[in-house]
Amino acid sequence: MTTPGERPPLVLAPLVLASASPRRIELLARIGIVPARVAPTDIDETPRRAELPRQLALRLACAKAAAADAPGALILAADTVVGVGRRILGKPADAAEARRFLELLSGRRHQVHTGVALRHPDGRITHRLVSTILAFQRLTDQQVTAYVESGEWQGKAGGYAIQGAAEMFVRFLSGSHSNVVGLPLFETAQLLRGCGWLKP
Numbered sequence: 001m002t003t004p005g006e007r008p009p010l011v012l013a014p015l016v017l018a019s020a021s022p023r024r025i026e027l028l029a030r031i032g033i034v035p036a037r038v039a040p041t042d043i044d045e046t047p048r049r050a051e052l053p054r055q056l057a058l059r060l061a062c063a064k065a066a067a068a069d070a071p072g073a074l075i076l077a078a079d080t081v082v083g084v085g086r087r088i089l090g091k092p093a094d095a096a097e098a099r100r101f102l103e104l105l106s107g108r109r110h111q112v113h114t115g116v117a118l119r120h121p122d123g124r125i126t127h128r129l130v131s132t133i134l135a136f137q138r139l140t141d142q143q144v145t146a147y148v149e150s151g152e153w154q155g156k157a158g159g160y161a162i163q164g165a166a167e168m169f170v171r172f173l174s175g176s177h178s179n180v181v182g183l184p185l186f187e188t189a190q191l192l193r194g195c196g197w198l199k200p
């Protein structure tokens with residue numbers, strides 16, 4: 001029992017996922033976590049002037065956690081951004097942009113950054129920023145065309161999904177694989193353990 005003024009045990013707070021990404025639900029399920037509810041947000045994801053890819057990922061994750069409508073819950077939010085140097089590749093608006101992104105990624109190293117933010121019932125936000133380095137093989141025109149036609153780029157940062165056919169383009173990966181898919185599981189579990197919601 002809690003006395004007046006004392007916070008209820010966090011472990012009782014329902015976990016709400018502030019994301020419309022089906023990949024994030026699947027990733028959480030892999031570590032046995034089923035959110036009580038999904039409460040996607042609709043925030044403006046436009047980068048600020050001179051904002052770096054990793055800064056954007058963390059800022060948007062925190063903004064999603066702050067914007068979610070779920071009082072009293074423990075709210076988990078994330079944002080994934082692809083960076084080629086200082087350049088930000090978000091979700092392509094159309095097939096032409098997806099093609100431009102793939103041509104840019106062809107034969108180059110890039111980074112995938114995911115910001116993960118946890119809003120506690122008292123409003124505090126704790127967060128992590130995770131970066132994975134990847135390199136794609138040099139892509140032929142035919143490969144780019146076939147991939148764009150597959151439609152797998154839709155709704156994916158950088159215009160590709162490593163969990164699909166695009167994994168065959170990945171020559172090199174250093175860091176977290178789940179981070180690329182949209183939620184780094186090691187760091188997410190650490191955040192949830194850190195607040196006592198997830199048992200060690």
Ligand SMILES: Cc1cn([C@H]2C[C@H](O)[C@@H](COP(=O)(O)OP(=O)(O)OP(=O)(O)O)O2)c(=O)[nH]c1=O
Nearest residue numbers: 019020021079080156157160161162180181182
């Ligand atoms: C690079 C890459 C990204 N993605 C996805 C993960 C994210 O869903 C998406 C990046 O967009 P986000 O804005 O991070 O997420 P979202 O729009 O899907 O959902 P919400 O804003 O409600 O949280 O790209 C993959 O699924 N595979 C990949 O290989």
